[in-house]
Every structure is written in structure tokens, then in C-alpha cells.
Amino acid sequence: MKRQRIAVLSFDVEQDIPPFSNTWRGVEEGLPRIVQFLEEKKVKATFFFTGEALKRYPDKARELYDSGHEIGVHGYKHERLDKLDHDTACKTITKATNIARQVVGEVYGFRAPNLQLPLTLLKCLEDNSYTYDSSLAAYKPPFIRKPTRIGSLVEVPVTVTSSILRLPWPIQARIHKHLSSIRVYFSHPWEYTRVERVGIRLDISMNTGNKALTLLEKLIDYLAMNKFKVLTAHELARQLLRNTT
Template identity: 35%
Template sequence: MPAPRPLRVSLSVDMEPDCPPFLWTWRGVTEGAPRLVDLFAREAVPVTWFTTGETARLHPAAVEAIVEAGHELACHGVTHQRFDWMSRDSARWEIAESARRLRAFGEVTSFRAPNLRFPGHYLDLLVEEGFRLDSSQARYKKDVPGEPNAPSLVRIPASITSSALRIPRLIREFLLGRLPDPVVLFVHPWEFVDFRQANLRYDCRFRTGQPALDALAAVIAYFKSRGASFVTMRDLGEQMRGEAA
């Protein structure tokens, strides 16, 4: 019998303002993102950065740093507004405009909606703009109503919420160990800024800053110890496209 395929893990970062809609500052992009770039370089893991168009407009150097580090640049809309609250015309503008802004920095073929909420009947808008992969679903959330209308698009859901990566190690590894292949993890740059004393919702502030960075490093080490293969969302999508052919 052939040897079993290694577990595939795709790490991703949702590059956006600080804990929207509670804050609209950018400390995550200016302070947290460089810490993540350094961590991923030390660990030699490729990462997909789902980035808003506003991030690209206001902080182009941060986007350039991602591309220069060899990571995948991906799309997270323009304004970090929820697509399930938008009209079709507004959704079309968000997708087209974010693609235009981000493709000034490099190839962009993967998409993730803010809040992991994206109506299935808007998927054809992604195909119109040349996207090949959508990661706007989550295994731990119910799908947004709307019949999917883009069979050519590979859809890969997130496996677990980002705040779960900051919980105590024993509980965290118990949960991570039960996730099926492929494992899709995501974090936000603002989680790596110390907001522990801020007047924010608890999941936006607990164990943020250095504890979050240490936890993410431990998560990477955990999957490496299991022999996992780290891949970008783009590469994972192409693998899954080939498997389905």
C-alpha cells in the first residue's frame, strides 16, 4: 500500500484593521505583521495573507513586505464589511476594487470574505474577477444562505477560529489533533499586539501580544512534530483541484 499522505496545514493571516468593528486602528499592520513575518521566516513556512484593499492603500510597505518574503497575497475585500449585508452591486465593487488594488503588488487568486460570511450566489462574482479559490466558509459556522453558483471555484473552509490558537496548550492541542485534512488556520495581525488591558470584547484581548506569538510558534511546532506539510491556500487549492479531476 502507498504511504499515507502527510497532513496538510495552511496557515493564513487576515490582514485588516484592529479587531473590527470594535477598533479601526492599524497597530496590527504596523506592529503585529512584522512579528509574524519574522516568525514565519524563522519557521520556514509559507503563509497566505488575506489582505483588504484599504490595507494596501494605507500601508503599501506592509503588503510589499509580505510579497518580498515569498508569501501568497490574497484578497479580503476592500473595507472589511460583511458581504452577506451587501447588495450584489456593492459586492461586485468590493471584489473588483480589492482585486485591482492588490494585484498591483502581485498575483492574487484566493479570496476570503470578512467574518467568513459570503453568500453562495455571489461566488460567480469571484470567478468574473479571476479568483480560483474561496475560503469564506468555516467548519464551525453555518453557511450563509444562497445557492452556490460557481462550480469551477475551489472552496476550502477554515478549520477553527483564530482565538482557539491562544487557549492553553493542552486544550488547544486536543482540539487541533482532531482536525481533519486539510487544516486551515487563520490569525489576525492585531492578535500579536498587546490589547490585554484594552476595553474590548474578551476574545479580542485575551492572551494577545507576546503570548499569542508564543502560542502560534507552538502551534507550528506541534504540526511539524506530526510530520505535517505546510502549504499556501493557492497550492492547496491546486492540489484539491487535481484530486477532483
């Protein structure tokens, strides 16, 4: 059987460039651009919101959900969970999860801020009735490269770091070619607003704004041309659960 080609597009909805900034241009200006663009391309994505973003912009989350996108959770105030003690970290997850369920009802997936999730917190995700976690990165220990069952959860690791999607197309095209046949991309709404380079790293400001959107379009066209099915992270996790139970 031919190997399935699946791609997930995900966006972490948070304040701008945490912890460098505390503004919300990404949600106010970047997110509508992404949403309009996905609609034109007829692609559904997963949006991991912080609890804070959900409290500030519940209508944006509901609108996304009502138009068929998935809403997940990305911490409460984008706090690094690995810097908190276990109980505080779990309470933070629970608090953000409760807000998300109040706003949109159904929430199945979690992604830790900065992709930093101590593995002991997987139990907390189970207790909060999550179906999957998407906090591990294929390029960081323990190097889980494809969706994997861990207890009752599915781990849906991200495949590459977000700034890859803002590299000049000829360079990133070579990278996409060598990624696994099931891949999870992520970026942030603030990357689709113009980020000025003010004392921050070049990889943060490079090709932000309209250039980022043009590059996202190239990626979606590349995925279509190479017969990738674009699923939400929850659809991918469910597919794995169906195949392993």
C-alpha cells in the same frame, strides 16, 4: 495510501479588531513580528489583505509577496458582504481585487470579512478570475469541512475560529489532535499586539501580544512534529485542482 497531513496558516490583514477599533497597530507592530517568526521557522503563509490595508501599506504586501508568501484579498474596508446588496458587494470585491493586482500582480484567493460570503457572490469571484475562496468555515453552515470544488473555484474552508490559537496550549493541543488531516488556521496581525480589555469580549483580548506568538510557535512545532506539510492556501487549492481535472 497514508492520508496526507496538510496545514495552511493564514492571516487576515485589516484594521485592529474590526468593527471595534480603527487603528492599525496590528499591521505596524504585529505583522513584522509574525513575518520574522515565520522566517525563522521557514514557513510560508497566506495573508488576506483588505483593499484599505493594501492602499496604506503596499510595501508590506510587496515585501511579503517577494519573500514567497501569498497575498489574497479580504474585502475593501472590511465591510460585511452579506449586509450589502449583490451589486454593491460585487463592486466592492472587484475594487479590492484590482488594488491587490496593482500592488502585487498575482492574487488567487479571497476571504470575506467575518467569514460572511453569500454563496451568490461565488460567481463574482469567478468573474474576477479567482482560483479559490476561503470564506466558509467548517463549523458553520453549509459545514464544508475540506477543500472542495465549487464550479471553477476551489473552496478552502477555515477549520477553526481564530481565538482557538490563543487558548492555553494544553487545551488547544487537544483540539488540534482531533481536527481533520487537512486544516486551515487563521488569525490576525492585531492579535500579536497587546489588546487591552476595554469593554470588549474576553476572547478578543485573551493571550494577545507576545503570548500569542509563543502559542503560534507551539503550533508550528506541533505541526512539524506530527509531519504536517505547511502550504499556502493557493498551493492547497492547486493540489486539489490537479487531482480533480
